[in-house]
Amino acid sequence: MIDYDFIIVGSGAGGLSAALHASEHGNVAIITKRGTLDSNSNWAQGGIACVTSEEDSIEQHVSDTLIAGAGLCNEAAVRTIVTEGPDRIAELVKWGVDFDQREASDGHLEFDLTREGGHSQRRVLHAADATGRELTEKLLAAVRERPNITIYENHFAIDLITTAKLGFVTEDRVLGLYVLNESTHEVETFRSDRIVLSTGGCGRVYLYTTNPRVATGDGVAMAWRAGASIANMEFIQFHPTCLYHPQKRSFLITEAMRGEGARLIDNKGNEFMHKYDPRGSLAPRDIVARAIDSEIKRTGGPCVYLDISHRPAEFILSHFPNIYKACLEVDIDITKQSIPVVPAAHYQCGGVVTDVNGATRIRGLCAVGEVGCTGLHGANRLASNSLLECLVISHRAVDHMLRKMPIGKEAEQTYTLPPWQSGEAVDNDELVVIYHNWDEIRRLMWDYVSILRTTKRLQRAAARLRNLKREVQEFYWNFRITSELLELRNLVETASLIVECAIRRHESRGLHFTLDYPEKDLVREPADTVVRRY
Incomplete structure (x- = not known):
C-alpha cells in the first residue's frame, strides 16, 4: 500500500x-x-x-x-x-x-x-x-x-x-x-x-x-x-473550427483567430454567420457550430472555410505561428489561403x-x-x-x-485497504473486439448524439450502449485488465451518461439542441440534469 x-x-x-x-x-x-x-x-x-x-x-x-x-x-x-x-x-x-x-x-x-x-x-x-x-x-x-x-x-x-x-x-x-x-x-x-x-x-x-x-x-x-x-x-461543446484534413483530424483552429478578424465563409467566399446571429463569427460556440453544421448540410460540401488572409502576413505569423506551421505541413498557407474547417467535439x-x-x-x-x-x-x-x-x-x-x-x-x-484481486481472469487474446467496440461507440455518438439530436436517435443510442456495457463488463471480469480495456470501460460509461442526460432534457438550451423540442422551456425554471446512483 x-x-x-x-x-x-x-x-x-x-x-x-x-x-x-x-x-x-x-x-x-x-x-x-x-x-x-x-x-x-x-x-x-x-x-x-x-x-x-x-x-x-x-x-x-x-x-x-x-x-x-x-x-x-x-x-x-x-x-x-x-x-x-x-x-x-x-x-x-x-x-x-x-x-x-x-x-x-x-x-x-x-x-x-x-x-x-x-x-x-x-x-x-x-x-x-x-x-x-x-x-x-x-x-x-x-x-x-x-x-x-x-x-x-x-x-x-x-x-x-x-x-x-x-x-x-x-x-x-x-x-x-x-x-x-x-x-x-x-x-x-x-x-x-x-x-x-x-x-x-x-x-x-x-x-x-x-x-x-x-x-x-x-x-x-x-x-x-x-x-x-x-x-x-x-452539454458537449463542439468547437466550430477543427481543421478539415485527413492528415490532421484533431487539429484545432483557435477561436482567437476569429477574435482577430478571421471570417467564416462558404465555398464561394461568402460570409454566412450574420444570417444566424448579429455577432457574426464572434457568436458563442454553440451558435457557430450549429450554423456551420447547417451550412454544410445546405451546400452539400464537406466543410466551410475560415479566412484571415486579409490580415498582414507579419501579424498572422506573430500571433498564430503554430497554426501557420501546422497548416503549411498540409500545403495550406494561411497568409494567402482560407482554412477548411468543421465542428468537432471539444469540451464537456x-x-x-x-x-x-x-x-x-x-x-x-x-x-x-x-x-x-x-x-x-x-x-x-x-x-x-x-x-x-x-x-x-x-x-x-x-x-x-x-x-x-x-x-x-x-x-x-x-484503514488498511485490501489488495487488488484478479481472481481467475486470463489474458485477452481478442483485442480486435475491444477496438471494434471502441469504434462503434464513437460512431454511434457522432451519428446520434452530436450537434443536432432527436428523441429517436437518443433512444437508439441508449439501447445499443446498454448492450455494449454488458459486453464490456463481461470483458472486464473475465480478462486481465489493460489500458485499452479500462479506457473502453470508461468510454461506454461516459457515453451512457451523456445520452441519459440528453434524454431527460425536453428542451433546447445552450449546447443541447433537439429537433423534437426546438425551443427553451420557459414555463419551468431551468435546472441542471443531475444523475445519481442509489
Whole structure:
C-alpha cells in the first residue's frame, strides 16, 4: 500500500497547480495514465480569460459568462471564479509562465489581450497560439523542483476505494484507489484521504474531436462508479473550427483567430454567420457550430472555410505561428489561403457535481477542471474560461481538504485497504473486439448524439450502449485488465451518461439542441440534469 497525504489523478493545468499548492502542506502523488504532458490543457491554444485591464471589469466578465451559459450557470460560482482569477494569474507569472505582452501608450509593458466569441472585452491572456503548452510546461517545471511531489507516469487509475465500497457503515469518504502500473502490468493500491480528480474531459467519446487520445472520460466514470453525482453531460461543446484534413483530424483552429478578424465563409467566399446571429463569427460556440453544421448540410460540401488572409502576413505569423506551421505541413498557407474547417467535439460542460471548492458528495474527493461541474459553464462554456476554472478551483480544493481533512489526524491511519484481486481472469487474446467496440461507440455518438439530436436517435443510442456495457463488463471480469480495456470501460460509461442526460432534457438550451423540442422551456425554471446512483 502506497501512502500519500494527497493524490492527484491527472497532470493537466488543474492537477499540476493543485499539486503545487498541496505540496506546501504534505507529500503528493501525481498519477497520470500516459506522459505528464499528455492532457487537454497542453493542447489548449487560445488562452485564459481573466480581468486584467482597466477597460474591463469583473461584472462584465460575469455577465458574458452568464449569457453564454444560457440560464444554467451558478452565478455565485461564476462570481467567485472570475473574482479570484487575477490572483491565480499573478501566481502563474511567479511560476514563470510567459504571457505575450505589448508596449502600452505610456511605454510600459502590459498583457497583449485578445478577444474571443461571447466576450464583450479583450480579456484573454495568451502565449501566441500555444498557451496550454506554455502553461503546463512551466507548471511541470515548478512541480519537478518540489522534492515531496512524486509523478507516476504510465499509471492508469482504475477505481476509487471508499468506505461504502468496503462496507463500512459510516459517512462515505474516499480512502484511496487501485492503479494499473503499465510497466509491471500489476495493480497497485494507493492510500490517501485527499484525492483530486483532474482527468480532463471525454472528447474521444466522439468520432471527430479536438481532444488528445487520453480524453476518454476516466474521471467521470470513476466518480460515478464510486457514488458521486453527475450533471449536465448533455452539454458537449463542439468547437466550430477543427481543421478539415485527413492528415490532421484533431487539429484545432483557435477561436482567437476569429477574435482577430478571421471570417467564416462558404465555398464561394461568402460570409454566412450574420444570417444566424448579429455577432457574426464572434457568436458563442454553440451558435457557430450549429450554423456551420447547417451550412454544410445546405451546400452539400464537406466543410466551410475560415479566412484571415486579409490580415498582414507579419501579424498572422506573430500571433498564430503554430497554426501557420501546422497548416503549411498540409500545403495550406494561411497568409494567402482560407482554412477548411468543421465542428468537432471539444469540451464537456457537465461532469462530477461539485461545489465552488471542487468538493463532491464523497468526503475527501474533489474534482477540478473539465471533469468537474461547478456551475461555471452552465449550458455552454464561454471561450477560455476553462483554464481559469482549473486554476481557481484547484487552489480552493486543496484549502477545502485541509479544512475538512486536516493532515495528521489519527483516524487517517485506521484503514488498511485490501489488495487488488484478479481472481481467475486470463489474458485477452481478442483485442480486435475491444477496438471494434471502441469504434462503434464513437460512431454511434457522432451519428446520434452530436450537434443536432432527436428523441429517436437518443433512444437508439441508449439501447445499443446498454448492450455494449454488458459486453464490456463481461470483458472486464473475465480478462486481465489493460489500458485499452479500462479506457473502453470508461468510454461506454461516459457515453451512457451523456445520452441519459440528453434524454431527460425536453428542451433546447445552450449546447443541447433537439429537433423534437426546438425551443427553451420557459414555463419551468431551468435546472441542471443531475444523475445519481442509489
